[in-house]
């Protein structure tokens with residue numbers, strides 16, 4: 054092309070000019086990179102202390118409860134507890150980053166496709182009403198995401214890290230593979246964001262999920278009478294972690310057991326029976342690092 058250029062000029066032919074990259078694309082990429090960098094930096098700074106404070110606060114509430122009303126009598130200190138503390142800290146540091154990345158990469162683009170009138174209608178509602186709607190939507194999506202994490206072998210490799218705790222207690226809630234945590238949270242946060250729910254509603258939904266998550270894993274013998282048929286209790290979620298064949302792939306709901314009744318996965322024996330055996334049937338690697346790479350080395354259940 055170079056050699057023929059003068060001849061073309063002499064003939065008055067203007068060679069085609071390669072169109073420049075649209076400016077909006079460069080701006081968009083720069084904006085996403087800026088948002089991600091800021092989100093990662095801010096989350097790391099803020100989460101480091103807030104995560105540690107949250108751990109101390111939850112421990113201050115849950116440890117005495119487990120001490121006074123234990124379901125299973127066990128040594129006071131679980132040997133693999135330090136591993137779960139590391140899971141807690143790492144997941145606490147990552148959770149805001151993964152949400153920020155998901156909203157920046159997928160959420161904002163998908164939200165542009167939703168009619169503005171719909172987003173304004175949702176966001177214009179009272180916060181309490183948004184909260185109720187967000188709870189119902191997140192619970193419904195969360196049920197199916199959790200169920201999928203048990204039935205889809207690829208996702209189960211990640212989710213089995215959570216099910217690998219043999220002595221269930223409140224800290225067991227922290228043992229979640231970072232990628233499993235991201236997928237479970239993305240499953241409901243992204244749809245709520247796209248639907249126009251206020252960011253404060255999303256924050257409250259995430260906080261409720263986190264705090265209630267600790268309680269339902271607790272080694273506590275409270276049964277809550279008839280209330281246990283309405284909301285998820287430790288008894289309900291302990292059966293979900295049970296190795297008892299009768300309870301296999303049951304009790305996926307995070308808040309309302311009625312979902313398991315509707316979708317045929319409910320298991321709660323009458324007569325005050327509690328599960329006694331928890332965990333998975335295969336050997337569980339020790340230490341945070343080995344548990345994080347475990348999904349990529351084994352597919353058995």
Ligand SMILES: [Zn+2]
Nearest residue numbers: 199203212293
């Ligand atoms: Zn599960």
Ligand SMILES: [Zn+2]
Nearest residue numbers: 215270290294
């Ligand atoms: Zn669990």
